[in-house]
Amino acid sequence: MPSDLNAPGFKSKPNRDGSRRLYWSARSDLVKAGYRPENVRLPYSLDDPADRLLIEAACLRLQAEMLQWSANRGQPDARFDGTILGLSRRYQTDEASPFKRLKHNTQHKDVYTLTLIEKAFGTRSLAALKIGDFYRWYDAAKKPKAPGAPERVRRAYGIIKKLRELFAFGIMAELPECARLYEILARARFKQPARRRIAMELAHVEAFVATALEMNRLSLALGTAIQFEAVLRQKDVIGEWEPIPKGEGTTGIVLNGRRWKNGLTWSDLAADLVLRKATTKTGAYAAHDLKLSPLVTALLARVPPAQRVGPLIVDEIAGRPYAESAYGREWRIVARAAGVPDGVWNMDARAGAITEAEDAGADLDAIRSSAAHAQLATTLRYSRGAVGKSRAVATLRAAHRKAGTGTEQP
Known part of the structure; x- marks a missing residue:
């Protein structure tokens, strides 16, 4: 970890093109004890001063959550603050959550999408959400990565799909607002990614x-x-x-x-x-x-x-x-x-x-x-x-x- 960063758990690895991929890594002893996620990719750059602040914030948050899990002996915090972030964290830690029954590789993919959701609108209150919010988030997520590049429909639809799953879990956990939001998304329609048409010959x-x-x-x-x-x-x-x-x-x-x-x-x-x-x-x-x-x-x-x-x-x-x-x-x-x-x-x-x-x-x-x-x-x-x-x-x-x-x- 760079000496000027206050980012516990921060790690980086070199890519073949000379760039570095950044991520936060949980303590190995707690991972062995069952803590997840084990690693979280950080979509930032060490060369950007603004990104360095985001790296510190993300690592401090993830480290605090890991230590809270450790202090509770692996039991999830029963409190729910009514935000998307609170719902996401409950979904990932509640022993009754479907997340706990997924295979490890599926959990890894889930965490990637959940991290996108938490970063983009995790602080939003469930009680304040309307259908317009979901369409706006979908449109923002599908924007091309660069001018002239194709729209990222698969990424945007994946976020909406994961939100549906979060609200479905919230209904099972009897959390407020989840039934209302699940019903909204059940009736809403979003463009799905096209099926892959390429085959190896x-x-x-x-x-x-x-x-x-x-x-x-x-x-x-x-x-x-x-x-x-x-x-x-x-x-x-x-x-x-x-x-x-x-x-x-x-x-x-x-x-x-x-x-x-x-x-x-x-x-x-x-x-x-x-x-x-x-x-x-x-x-x-x-x-x-x-x-x-x-x-x-x-x-x-x-x-x-x-x-x-x-x-x-x-x-x-x-x-x-x-x-x-x-x-x-x-x-x-x-x-x-x-x-x-x-x-x-x-x-x-x-x-x-x-x-x-x-x-x-x-x-x-x-x-x-x-x-x-x-x-x-x-x-x-x-x-x-x-x-x-x-x-x-x-x-x-x-x-x-x-x-x-x-x-x-x-």
């Missing part, structure tokens, strides 16, 4: 794999190939880092108080290269015969037999599974070198696989099963611009017309 995957091998990043090549060929989410391939529950030992692969889990291991492939895995999102089983994918088998053959133990995807530089966000960051470096457009994301591999399958004429229910989706509607959302079904329909119509021309007329 086979040409993207092949170019990426070739470039990753040239750059000695076999892990990235193998991870991407399996995502695309086995229709798996990134998390189900590379795994994730979850906080170690209180009282549990530090067994397994541990990094900074978190344990690696849910990623593919060599034992998931078995001797016959048939991958069987329970997916993290729904628990549904995915099963794929990787022998039918030469792209994957060629990459697997590059791994010496002696190394075929433990996690399947291992960061070559760190010698362990990829740390949080590192896979996506390193993936983009290789993707740019391979000529994959920035608009194509790693997460688009799953959509690309489903789109390719439909174009190939695969039965939609078979595609659903292959993707381990519980509902066909979910599979259809992943199909982006596929023409397989419409091509089949056009073929049948053409055959019908041809048959019709040969029919004798009375």
